[in-house]
Amino acid sequence: MTDRTSSEKIQRVSDEENSAVHGMALAHKALADGYMKEIHALRARQEAYEDSLPKEPGEAWRAIALKLLDLEDFGAPQFAARAALEIIYALAACRRLEDNERLSRSVAWLAEQGLTGLEKIEQSCDEARTIASHRAGGGRFRA
16 A cells, blocks of 8 residues: 555556556455455465474475375376376377267376376475475465
C-alpha cells in the first residue's frame, strides 16, 4: 500500500497496479475475499507441511534416502517412463496409430505407464528437494 499525505489527490487503481495483484484490486469483493480465504487455507497447509519436515540434518538425510529408495520400489520408473515415451514418440512419428485400434490402445497404456512413472519420480524428487532445502527451526526454503 502507498502512504498518502492528506493533501494527495485520491486516484483510481491503475491497470498496472491491478495487474500487479493479478486483477484482485478491481475484482468483486466477494470474489477477492474468496480467493484470499483459499490462499490462507493453502498457506496454512503449506506451513503445516513444512513444520512436519525433519529439522535435524541426520533426520533429513534419512528422509531423503527413503524418498530415493521409493523410486526403486516402482521398478526403476525413470527407465520405464523414458522407454514408454520413446516408443510412443517413435510410433507417432511413423504414423502407425491411425488405423490400428489395438495399437492405439497399447500406446495409450504405454503413455499412461510413462506418465505415472514420471509423476512418481517428480513427486519423490520434489519431496527430497523440499526436505534438503528446508532450514532447521521451521524456516522457509533456501534460494
